[in-house]
Amino acid sequence: MERNIYAYQCRSCDTVHYPFRMRCKGCGQNDFFEFDPVALPTHGRLLTFTFVHNLPAEYDVARLGLGVVELDNGIRLLGQLDIVEPVMGMEVNGRVSVVRHETYDDFFGMVFTAA
């Protein structure tokens, strides 16, 4: 089954939230769970990035690429980069993959490659 990451669209005003909010930041609607999940688009533009060298102990790599991507629907999110030489503004494609591995758990998130 293909994995997706979901944003949450308010049923009252259509504002899309990522990550999840209990209360809409657009219209302030106060009903429980009045949001529809919408899959995040996978194509976007890299706004900024870094390579992290001092990592939490779970990461057995010398350095880890991280970047902020603006997706085609305007949502901005953090993701890992599988890109050797990233450039600000470059087009990227995201896929959902393991981003953190702990003893009994795998955590899934967005990993971006050059488009």
Next chain:
Amino acid sequence: MRDVYAAGIGVTTFGRLEYPLAEIAAYPAMMAMQDSGISTVDQVYVANMGGARLNHQTALASAVVDTLSLTPAGAATIENGPASGAAAIKEGFLAVASGMHDVVLVTGAERMREVNALDATDFVATLTHPIAEYIYGVTLPAHAAMFTRLYMDKYGVTDRHLAMVGVKNQNNAMRNEFAHLQQPITIDGVLDSPEAFTNNPFVAEPLRFFDCCPVSDGGACIMLVSAEVMEGLDRPAVRLAGVGQATDSHTVAEREDPTELPAVRLAADQSFEMAKLGPSDVDVAELHDAFTILEIAESEEVGFFAKGEGHFALEKGETELGGAMPINVSGGLKGRGHPVGATGIAQAYEIVHQLRGEAGDRQVADARVGFTCNFGGFGNNVLALTFVREG
């Protein structure tokens, strides 16, 4: 609201401390009580972020109030990430200003070096969003690095500007006997020499080792009192005249303009408005330079310099001791150190010390108005305090 005064201050040495967390909080509190001459306290607030996770110590305030033999005074622990210190000062301010209490001890402590560097980095990263940030391996240096890259691109800040902040603050710390880092550095040593990249490796590109504050143990305390209590004391009167606090999105990525820190701007505006002063009135400031870029960005957001021009002021030496707007003469987080829960109070300690005219080698001449910015998360929970010397 009633006026609130800083009657006493205290601080530990910052660095590695080999005594329990409660004592790291209690020691500066004892100094503050000695400083003010007051030994009867109505309420104790203890600022701390990591006691439960790093030191196996919960309910720290209960331990501290008893360590100080101040029971049955009220006591509460304030955990607000790296802005715990100033958040606890705000609670102390409200307690005195409201008339509920006359004497409040606000002390902060952290003992981060009990764990190794990887665990300390991971501990601080737990303040990030658990699903949208933390699982990716993001660290606070990583957030600062991505912010730095945008700032460099938009405003022309270079790695030399960052190094200038680091050199200034670490060398300022040489005049502060309590500071963690007691080693002078030069631009040549961290940037230009053939050994520079060995001395100063990347932590999160483009930020290097000397762009980041150290991981520190330490404590600091400020005693807040009413005007009535202050009148009876033989200490210079420093009033806490302005308190501001603002928040921003938990996830950094979703902010509308990722080069702005609106919570810093709003907190500073509130603080200045309450004090009936403006940024041009400030004589000395302590800004939250956990990373060198933050001193530049915050100096703009709080209104000392126009947006995008903080690095020009730095180039001209305006932010040095003796400059027009001295920033972090204590060494800042970069040089003094950053025991996260204590930092906001250590900033206030320095400002009260300066406004009393008791700062010795690092005294800013004729300082009457002082300002602190305590930056929690990556700009998602920020406090700004304005202090005024009276008399």
